[in-house]
Amino acid sequence: MNKHIRVAVLFVVMQLVSSMVSPPLLLAGEVFLDEEFTSLNRWEPWAFSNIKRYSQYTLTSLDGVSCLKAVSNNSASALRLKEWFNVYDFPKLAWRFRVSNIYRKGDSSSKDGDDYPVRLYVMFRYDPENATLGERIQYELARAVNGEYPPHSSLNYIWASKDNAADIITSPFTSRAMMLPVARGRKQVGIWVEHRTNLVKDYQAAFGRNPPAMATIAVMSDADNTGESATAYIDSIRIFSK
Template identity: 40%
Template sequence: MASLNDGWEPLIFPNIERHTQYALNTVDGQQVVRASADGSASGLIARLALEPGDSLVLSWRWKVSNVYEAGNAREKSGDDYPARIYVAFEFQSDKAGFFERAKRKTVEVLFGETLPGNALNYIWANQIPEQTLVANAYTDKTVMIAVNSGEQQVGEWVSVERDLVADYRQAFGEEPPAIVGVAIMTDADNTGERATAWYGDLTLRR
């Protein structure tokens, strides 16, 4: 992440007016992204077209200022995270029903971009235990994976490494299609709370 203009672009959601603020910071001589949320939601995404193969490892490090008191991955009202990594996979139209394909096409026409299919969200949770997988409160096309949880490591840098292929198989019970995007996101639009997160050394490797 040498530059926020180097392959990264804003990830904005319809009907959410307050956007999280992202900026490059230097911490201990290394460049990281600082995200500040205040009742807001948006992300930064790198668009990709990458076949995951038999194994593809995503690694990063992150730090958060706090967790959300009202955060709860199982409820829409608590679907906020001080830090998350969002991995979007290609939509597989041959596995979708007619109404799902029609609904997606309508949204794509309205918003002018191709929507992804399934997604994995690696989250810093509040309530659910680490390593727990739960369906997103809004859509079963997204599975949340708690890689950190609670306050124990708040204020500390935490390094994370995940095999995207293994996680996709566990989450969706099938082989993953191509990856179309990886995003960072700090959001607080459902809880209305505040948090700051720092992201660094986000890499993909075979």
């Protein structure tokens, strides 16, 4: 067989084998996550070491569509995506959700009121190589307690119980977490609400700087500070590039 023909055949075979064993590359314009909650294969429970009563997350159907049901009752925990993504490649977020009620004592500005019937929690990954000495010490201590590094910073898309909640609120627990109300008060309780946004632009507006590249998300319903209860539903979450 001619040498050039052998090389061409070998190249084609290698390409075929590579396509069978390697995952396809995500191209510009593609979707990183298109979650409709028909299963929880891509998710894992996420609990907090100082909270013993956990919120409940189950799959259900509402209005003819599959969705995630989140129930909090003087409790707090989350459901976390197992994968990380690059927010510069996939900056767009869209999700649809509804709640059964808000919290009478809910108040984003106070520790006692820092509960939300539903939130989408975007966590940006801590990178030791880009941290100061003080940050490294702080994060190593946190990892010793919790078994993993806490996020570098986070955006929390929340349903605020107060009608007059500001557009951007610093968490009463840490300046590394910013709360962004996407619904407020009782007006939309019991109906589906859809929110679309750009994670990079939101981070820049909230923190005044560019975000770390890698992030993951969690969904959460918590009521441990107010001692109240709520039920929420999420029927879709999309993370995409355009």
